[in-house]
Amino acid sequence: MLRIDELRKRYGEKVALDGVSLTVRPGEMFGFVGANGAGKTTTMRIVMGVLQADGGEVRWQDRPIDFAVRRRFGYMPEERGLYAKMRVREQLEYFGRLHGMAPARARRSADDLLERLGLTERRDTEVERLSLGNQQRVQLAVALVHEPEMLILDEPFSGLDPIAVDALAEVLLERTAAGVPVVFSSHQLELVERLCDSVGIIASGRMVAVGSVAELRGRERHKRLRVVLSDAEPGWADRLPGTIVAKDGDEVILEPADDQEVLREAMRLGRVEQFGWVEPKLSEIFREVVA
Numbered sequence: 001m002l003r004i005d006e007l008r009k010r011y012g013e014k015v016a017l018d019g020v021s022l023t024v025r026p027g028e029m030f031g032f033v034g035a036n037g038a039g040k041t042t043t044m045r046i047v048m049g050v051l052q053a054d055g056g057e058v059r060w061q062d063r064p065i066d067f068a069v070r071r072r073f074g075y076m077p078e079e080r081g082l083y084a085k086m087r088v089r090e091q092l093e094y095f096g097r098l099h100g101m102a103p104a105r106a107r108r109s110a111d112d113l114l115e116r117l118g119l120t121e122r123r124d125t126e127v128e129r130l131s132l133g134n135q136q137r138v139q140l141a142v143a144l145v146h147e148p149e150m151l152i153l154d155e156p157f158s159g160l161d162p163i164a165v166d167a168l169a170e171v172l173l174e175r176t177a178a179g180v181p182v183v184f185s186s187h188q189l190e191l192v193e194r195l196c197d198s199v200g201i202i203a204s205g206r207m208v209a210v211g212s213v214a215e216l217r218g219r220e221r222h223k224r225l226r227v228v229l230s231d232a233e234p235g236w237a238d239r240l241p242g243t244i245v246a247k248d249g250d251e252v253i254l255e256p257a258d259d260q261e262v263l264r265e266a267m268r269l270g271r272v273e274q275f276g277w278v279e280p281k282l283s284e285i286f287r288e289v290v291a
């Protein structure tokens with residue numbers, strides 16, 4: 001289990017982290033989201049020992065993290081870092097061996113990842129000759145090749161095409177199923193919603209919400225109603241007691257003062273085809289909590 005407690009970090013006068021805490025359990029996929037400059041990269045760099053925190057603590061399996069432990073983590077840094085002139089497969093094997101794998105095992109793991117991430121045909125190409133998206137796939141393979149105990153990935157999905165997104169998602173889900181905790185940052189909130197067991201929303205160096213998507217929905221759940229009417233006069237939606245959020249033909253979404261009152265009025269105005277609460281999307285929750 002990864003436990004981050006009250007992390008603080010300043011860059012000169014700028015407070016980047018102002019007491020960030022989070023826990024990631026075995027097999028958990030944790031989505032780290034926040035606006036640009038909110039503090040995600042800084043947090044991940046501290047976990048990986050690239051940066052020193054000014055305060056707070058990071059523990060893995062209830063112990064402080066040292067170099068030997070970090071070596072068993074898989075990290076995809078924001079700044080990326082591949083050997084441009086090295087061929088793809090050679091590079092993966094090299095990183096596998098650097099992390100202590102025997103040559104045959106490093107090759108097996110490299111070949112498996114090349115296949116999974118759709119890079120087999122490019123395995124003998126020098127990295128600098130690959131498209132940006134394919135370089136990104138190699139970078140991901142580098143983070144995964146030594147079969148890490150935990151994965152820390154800084155925007156791993158950015159720049160990937162939909163096929164590569166699915167391939168990576170599958171690999172990550174497989175790792176979590178094997179008990180590996182995965183932390184990744186992303187601005188692709190639909191993806192985070194689809195993949196993650198837990199989500200942490202950070203704003204200006206503070207965690208403003210942490211929990212499963214269902215838990216985060218809790219406070220927003222009974223906020224918006226969807227009403228579909230037929231046989232109603234034009235302009236019916238404006239007569240419902242509440243604030244209209246969206247309107248499209250027979251359908252309206254509104255924030256009601258009293259849901260039962262909306263239902264009574266809707267029944268008076270026409271034939272109620274559908275009536276129910278709208279599940280908020282993660283992107284809506286995000287906007288709400290960082291506002």
Ligand SMILES: Nc1ncnc2c1ncn2[C@@H]1O[C@H](COP(=O)(O)OP(=O)(O)OP(=O)(O)O)[C@@H](O)[C@H]1O
Pocket residue numbers: 011014015016034035036037038039040041042043
């Ligand atoms: N080396 C640095 N020197 C000064 N300020 C920095 C440095 N690195 C980051 N910061 C500042 O710290 C804050 C947090 O930055 P960080 O990179 O952690 O955010 P982020 O959430 O990863 O953002 P993004 O989504 O844009 O990658 C920002 O205000 C950023 O400008």
